[in-house]
């Protein structure tokens with residue numbers, strides 16, 4: 001058995017690989033041990049996913065949607081309360097309730113004094129910029145190869161194909177070693193991150209992540225995925241995204257994810 005990233009023997013590996021990190025709400029889409037070796041699994045966790053999830057952008061998205069980390073914690077975000085000149089930390093509970101308390105280094109006294117005399121006030125919360133482009137493109141390249149492995153897993157020789165096919169070498173090397181310039185990808189907002197969708201049983205739920213592989217008429221294979229209402233697409237065949245943009249224009253800008261029979265669920 002070969003790892004799909006470093007192509008080394010991975011028969012002794014014991015870690016399962018989450019295609020989308022657990023801290024983005026994924027519990028279901030997991031590759032069995034050895035598809036991604038323990039070394040690569042650890043590398044992606046500490047060098048790609050860790051810094052990405054720790055970015056202001058993902059901290060905010062996880063806070064507003066109350067997505068806990070695998071240790072069960074929802075990250076807090078900083079906010080400014082000008083009337084009391086306080087720097088605050090906002091933390092959301094899993095039940096959706098919001099808590100405010102002075103951030104480390106902030107004045108507890110000023111905040112407490114303000115609260116004792118006022119019931120209303122304004123709070124300023126910075127709008128985070130999208131995460132680092134290079135890191136995000138490596139993350140998408142990782143997800144793309146793993147989604148392909150997941151689809152090929154049931155097929156005879158499917159996994160061996162993903163681990164050894166030369167056409168996939170650039171995307172696997174970029175994801176694992178980041179050795180080329182940033183791989184271009186498409187990014188566009190589909191809906192507000194906290195938008196609730198109606199589930200199959202009538203209960204509302206939020207779509208944290210959906211993904212699918214799109215094989216265009218130009219014979220280019222793309223990963224299309226949505227995370228917190230933002231659609232991303234990356235080309236597994238090479239560092240270009242124009243073919244996906246042409247596909248979008250041909251389809252009036254509709255998302256491929258909405259065209260799938262089980263749209264709204266991970267596909």
Ligand SMILES: [Zn+2]
Nearest residue numbers: 003006037040
């Ligand atoms: Zn490996």
